[in-house]
Amino acid sequence: MRILMGVIKDRHGTYCARKTVPEKPNGLQAAVARELNNGKAAQKHLKRSLGTKDLREANIRAKPVLADFDRIIAKAKASLAATTVPTVKRTSLNDTEIKRMAEYVYAKALAWDERVRFGGRDEMKRIEAEIIRLEGAVEQPLIAQEQWPQRGMPRGVYEENKAELLDTLREMREAAAMGDISAVQDHVLEAMLAFNVELDQHSPAYIRLSTACLHSYLRALEDIGKRDEGITVEAPPLALPGAAAITADGGTLKDALEGWKRHRARPKRTVDEFSRSVDMFVQLHGNMSVAVIKKKHALDYRKALQDVPRHRTGDLLHATLPAQAAWGREHADEPRITAATINKQLGGVQSICIWANENGLVSDDVQWSDPFSKLRLPEERSERTSFDVAELQLLFNTTLFIEHRFPLGAHGAAGFWLPVLALFSGARQAELGSLTRPMCRQMSKRDWRCSIS
Template sequence: MVLIVRVLMGVIKDRHGTYYARKTVPAKPTGLRRAVALELGTAKPAQSHLKRSLGTKDVRDANVRAKPVLAEFDRIIAKAKARLAATTEAVVKRTSLNDTEIKRMAEYVYATALKEDEALRFSGRLELLGPHGENVNADAHGDILRDFQQQFAVGDVSFAEQRAQNALAGFGITLDPSCTAYHSLCIESAKAFLKALDDIGLRYAGAVIETPRLAGSKALDDHREGRTLQDALDGWKRHRARPKRTVDEFGRSVDMFIQLHGNMPVMAIKKTHAIEFRKALQDAPRHRTGDLLRATLPAQAAWGREHPDEPRITAATVNKQLGGVQSICIWANDNGLVPDDVQWTDPFSKLRLPEERSERTSFDAAELQQLFSAPIFTDHRFPLGAHGAAGFWLPVLALFTGARQAELGSLTAANVRTDAETGVALLHFVTERARGKRVKTDASERVVPVHPDVIRLGFLAYVEERRKADGADAWLFPSVAPDRGRAGIPAWYSGLAVTCARRA
């Protein structure tokens, strides 16, 4: 009888038959290998592997001797990560985690341990022993489990610290090791790791224990192409041409959701995930400078909770971010990214916050007189921020049409036509998705006569100049056209357009 025995992961035989313990130092986060070299005090600029001879050619003895060595390797890497985090200025170091984050990272620890075991079982790295002796590989596993259980029983969770560090790195979080949240994460990681070791033991007994497929982890990618939230965003972008501003806004919303919950399959997003996302958005500060500009949503929310007196982002902004993710999820369901046999409901439904009504009021006649007495209208002296002709014509058109700023900013020469029967000049407000032109609703597509005073001011002559310069489809105001975004629209025009739109 021949007994097949596996060697513990990280235990390797050299060419002379002697076993040694070896662990690869992760390449990420950047600088970790350099930090490990500093931790060891070596002259090397970076340390890619940790290696130590076990001084034996017996596989059973090697498995026993390897346990404390590999644990020491884990501690070295954990200390190096802490060293790196302490010297990394570009990352906001957090001092808290919410319950959801700790739960997700504990799940990560559990799934990672099972995946490592699964990879080793099918790796082909087997060792053949003679006909005597029992299954020492299963015995070695049992010894490890009992050792860790005994450590946990007296409150020692150091055996799981490296796995907690790996989970933090996997979720892109830098956490202060001295804070309470770090200790809580280590405790939950220890519980998850012990549970994983229990289940690995059941595998030795012949039980089929599936490795969970966790969202948000590259190492645990479930390979279900086209089903994750990121896949849905990518598909939505490819589906048809969309305004750059909309693409950027939806992409930002999805990025923040993924920062909090990971890249989840759309069908797995539940109401609780959406509520937690809303809560994190509500905790995020309105004004961000320095490191907060690059911080993830969980880091922003944590900072906001630690600074309760700082103003938060508005309800309108929260609703915009919720709406971005909601739109992508609905698109995914409508376009087959959610399996047909899954009963999907919109998790973001009815989650929008009540928004404060604007305190802006309409201009009165005196205010309009003051506004249009500016030199740009009386002497054609254009200030630096006027964006050329847009600074003159946009306020005038807003006053006489009541149209929205985006509608006016996206007008083309082709949108100005003269009716053949009446000879009246008309403005056509229509959607042209390929060019990023849009109206707010289908009912907003309309035709508005050009006011005689606007014609008297030379608007039709200006339109003809734009046709001659750039063709029949030329943007009337290229400096603020959809392909340039709305950021360049003059500030005074924004307020006037909104006011006139209300009055119309």
């Protein structure tokens, strides 16, 4: 049976209001149980009889009950928040995020309808098992599973679902006409959970997201109605952040990253930096095909990086790029990451995209150009200059190099070898400081040329 608007039937045909308690934040279901004072360890769903077998009357009675459920959950969240470290809530979303989350609501509604409509007896068993796992109980269906066909649905279920859809569609249209975004609150919360977004519900961004989700859900109901008339409507894939997808344009950014890793052995530090750059791009735009990444995507990525605060602690340290950028915009006085860091992140994604184009992950039919070209920011020039010959002679004439007497600050042999390696290799301090013994042996085999005569 299709579950819409939080209204279901019990085994006797009487309608009930039901709302699932989210699994996140962690501990919320236990907090709801404490709020109800029912002795349970956790409350996975809230349910109350509406005392009617008429769907129209049930929908009227359900609204204040569902609102009461929302208040219970809100109080439980407040009590939970009082005993936990507060999380960083976002107050803004970009257009791409809102579009993708609204598309998720549409795709999920059609995917659920497709499971019920075409799945048959076996799929209904799987659905029941999922509901029991998530909510702990399931109502006895009006038509027993054994009476379902191997594929498709019984006529009685089809007719009942079709009648319910018409009522729900009417209510959603009224909600859209009145701007009542609360009608899709559950769908909005599911989308935020799926995309790992903690959005302040009092922010303008929440209204924009809810409006987009309302329109998407309304469009989904209209397309489900077309299916009821026998018209084919395909369900789009559920595109979550980081989900891989191969399109006609070629491989995705994540595919390119994995191919680049396998292509040849690379320093761990480089792999980690490039992976981090790609992850942040995916957090902002999703796992796009390399061929469809345009200059605007690269510019939006750079703009988000420019808003990232330099000093990040607590939840902000592990937050996504959009969350960090949003926090930075709200705290304009906080220092930002440097241009050098931004250029490094831009260069990481750029290198992976160029590798993808050169290694067949962009279709030959696509006219590809580097979207990250000429996007690097000007960096502050270092005031440090190179050592001249006299300074080098003064340095290497000390007792550390002549008599091998290591002062405390030299940290043993490191104080001797790091300056020597720097002299002959020209490598940076950070690069030399991270060397391992095998890497040093490899360096010793090279024909380094002395930089002084």
